[in-house]
Amino acid sequence: MPSSPTSALDVRHAGFQFRCIACGDLTSEANHDFRCRHCRDLLEITYPQWKESNPEVEKLKSTWKSRHLSVSPIDLSGVWRFRELLPPIDESLVVTLREGNTPLYELPHCARIVGMHRLLAKHQGLNPTGSFKDTGMTVAATFARRAGVRWVACASTGNTSASMAAYAARGGMRSLVLVPEGKISWSKLSQALDYGAITCQLRTDFDGCLCLLQELVRRAPVYQLNSINPFRLEGQKTIAFEILEQLSWSPPDHIIVPGGNLGNSSAIGKALLEMRELGLISRTPTLSVIQAEGANALVRTLAEGGNRLVSVQPETRATAIRIGSPASWKKALHVLEATGGACEAVSEIEIAQAKAEIGAEGIGCEPASAVTLAGLKKLIQQNFVKPEETVVLVLTGNSLKDPEYTIDFHRGELFKGANEETAAALNPLRRPPIVLDATIEAVLRILDQAEKSPVEKS
Numbered sequence: 001m002p003s004s005p006t007s008a009l010d011v012r013h014a015g016f017q018f019r020c021i022a023c024g025d026l027t028s029e030a031n032h033d034f035r036c037r038h039c040r041d042l043l044e045i046t047y048p049q050w051k052e053s054n055p056e057v058e059k060l061k062s063t064w065k066s067r068h069l070s071v072s073p074i075d076l077s078g079v080w081r082f083r084e085l086l087p088p089i090d091e092s093l094v095v096t097l098r099e100g101n102t103p104l105y106e107l108p109h110c111a112r113i114v115g116m117h118r119l120l121a122k123h124q125g126l127n128p129t130g131s132f133k134d135t136g137m138t139v140a141a142t143f144a145r146r147a148g149v150r151w152v153a154c155a156s157t158g159n160t161s162a163s164m165a166a167y168a169a170r171g172g173m174r175s176l177v178l179v180p181e182g183k184i185s186w187s188k189l190s191q192a193l194d195y196g197a198i199t200c201q202l203r204t205d206f207d208g209c210l211c212l213l214q215e216l217v218r219r220a221p222v223y224q225l226n227s228i229n230p231f232r233l234e235g236q237k238t239i240a241f242e243i244l245e246q247l248s249w250s251p252p253d254h255i256i257v258p259g260g261n262l263g264n265s266s267a268i269g270k271a272l273l274e275m276r277e278l279g280l281i282s283r284t285p286t287l288s289v290i291q292a293e294g295a296n297a298l299v300r301t302l303a304e305g306g307n308r309l310v311s312v313q314p315e316t317r318a319t320a321i322r323i324g325s326p327a328s329w330k331k332a333l334h335v336l337e338a339t340g341g342a343c344e345a346v347s348e349i350e351i352a353q354a355k356a357e358i359g360a361e362g363i364g365c366e367p368a369s370a371v372t373l374a375g376l377k378k379l380i381q382q383n384f385v386k387p388e389e390t391v392v393l394v395l396t397g398n399s400l401k402d403p404e405y406t407i408d409f410h411r412g413e414l415f416k417g418a419n420e421e422t423a424a425a426l427n428p429l430r431r432p433p434i435v436l437d438a439t440i441e442a443v444l445r446i447l448d449q450a451e452k453s454p455v456e457k458s
């Protein structure tokens, strides 16, 4: 099926290079471990010809929009729709599940709670495997396929593995998953199994799994699909392209993302800086990163000057971001600095409260995504975010990704034995399931009680 023509900026013929984020070394080929051949730091993808390309930005914007009307799979992908700003590829190799094109929702109820005029959420949980990982995985799986690899592998807190397993299956590759035993949700584990991955539950945490993967790629012919792989981050840039398109290219004041291994914040930040460089936007939104208090390596790293990573022993029920040594910390620091963003950590109770508030909007998200709303509350208190500003929260995962958490919360089991103050903050948001005899009287009684005591939403 022919896809729509390319537009003013045709970087597909201009190519790309890998650049070391520390020493700046440029190369057209990356090693298996995607680390610099000189200093071993991470690589990023750059497009040297962009500087002289002087793109016709209005034409680009209308090309991207018009692709919604195409019938070609790559035009219908919310990632490949923006292919002029991605590494060039033969279209027949693209592995796509029609990722991206996710909604930008208004959150009027949450806006009222935090005292903002307007609050928006980019819901990445509505991707094919239920998380933002699909936007990066389509690009990285495509380049893995182009490289002719047989095995792809990742370490994961659950979402990367679900996504990788799906895209590997679609691309005709085998997949190997390394996850921390007992520390990922059943939903995510079941996805990897369902999509046919060889799934290893290792007796360690995410950082241990990632360390082992690094060793594995040196010793076996497996292609790594963690966010160390810079193709992943190129795909994840499209989250920012879409946000801007959905706001008619008028930049929001703030974009707030959860921080785990820090690939996503790096990708979104890279996209913002590239859009500014190309003249697609006239000013750069501030990109802020929120972590869980028990996994706050970036917060601590910044507090100690930002010259070296301060690792932590991670602990949080938001298992997606239960990471102590984030691989992309330098990239994230760079985008925080370049966009003037903040970095904050939020408590387990603040996360649970924010998750229930997003749920009560009829939207829902997984716990790791809810750190964005909890973090926003802090940034407002600090006057870093003002009530009249436009804020976009990036909700990274679907509510169905972690039903155990939601059920524990509503049954009052998430913070068992917690103090009265905690209970007072959370009780109005709890809706525990009610077990009843199967009689009409019993149900009518419940309806009556609920009507008499309307529960405040917050």
Ligand code: F0G
Residues within 6 Å of the ligand: 131, 133, 155, 156, 157, 158, 159, 160, 161, 227, 258, 259, 260, 261, 262, 263, 264, 265, 320, 321, 366, 368, 369, 396, 397
């Ligand atoms: N939100 C969710 C739902 C995630 O799954 C992750 C990371 C993050 C936020 C943090 O993003 O790592 O780019 O800073 N999950 C990875 C995984 C680590 O293996 O699924 P990040």
